[in-house]
Amino acid sequence: MSKKEALTRAAADLLWERGYTGTSPAMILERAQAGQGSMYHHFSGKAELAVAAMVQMSDQLRARTEDALGGDGSAVSRINAFLDLERDPLAGCRIGRLTQDHDVVSDDVLRAPAAEFFSWVEGRLAGVLADGVRTGELRADTRPDVMASLIIAAVQGGYTLARAHQDPAAFRQAVDGVKQVVGNLVAGSGRG
Amino acid sequence: MSKKEALTRAAADLLWERGYTGTSPAMILERAQAGQGSMYHHFSGKAELAVAAMVQMSDQLRARTEDALGGDGSAVSRINAFLDLERDPLAGCRIGRLTQDHDVVSDDVLRAPAAEFFSWVEGRLAGVLADGVRTGELRADTRPDVMASLIIAAVQGGYTLARAHQDPAAFRQAVDGVKQVVGNLVAGSGRG
């Protein structure tokens, strides 16, 4: 593994654990087993390295999400596959946690990977829901974009609750709620 | 206003804006117009001052929340009043944002105010929903605790989306989704 790759991976891990402000170049260098020179040779500084790490994390999350949502089952089963993706509630979302960081949100270059990631996920979820409406699986009055927002917000907020309580069950309960809601979108469902 | 109070308020503002790790004692002192001595006289250090600020923020949020949920209208109208509380989506939640801070979550003393706040809100929301079930306003198969989790998670996640996109509309869309879901809990509602 090249030093550049080691630096990007170490930065990604630390951004996840400690956020942007809470991560120093020195920590990254130690974890990557690299010296100052390697980092400043490959990147202009902390910000550029962080963007590279964020893009890497975003790409990985996007691939995992597409695996779940791109299946050939029903819309509900694809949404449930997304909700059932393996996650670490206490660790939080690799991307979402960075949106709470002042230095990230106040810099468009640092914020861009997060904005793009969420735009993509919301669009993908809405697309699956729209498929379900089109095939008649879901009620005709389902609003795909609003429900997509609710789904991704519930996941992100579930992380917040789990971290506040230091209890993964808090995440699962919020996700259970959203699963129930999605189930009730099915045309002719018991709730309907 | 005493220096102690000025310090607590300044710390609360900065914790909201920049988080725990991103806020330094020097910033707090400057905003509070106080010297080092004042801070270290009234508090043992940054952590103790942060706890005081968090408790202050939690108390304020709790009062505002109780105003909305403690009304005498229907369960749905009380939940909607909570969802319609004036918020600043781009600024985020005063308490929720701190759960993304590594130094806060890894210290039980710093985490406690956040854990207690969310426990209270979740319990209060579940209580309102249970009231609705008891009076027959809401369907008998409504699960108050699960729906309470979904509601507060959607709000917290709504902040995440709004900050990622730097667009308050992203918050409102997630909240719209949860309003629609709550409306569908009403016994005999159109969706039902």
Added chain:
DNA sequence: GTCTATAGTAGGATAGAC
């Protein structure tokens, strides 16, 4: 490309005067 040495600034806390 990678390293160590160095530098300037800021973070967090203490000491002691008033």
Added chain:
DNA sequence: GTCTATCCTACTATAGAC
């Protein structure tokens, strides 16, 4: 109670050798 002066460490970046 409040202030300023001081201390040690960490953060972020640069310089220059290899």
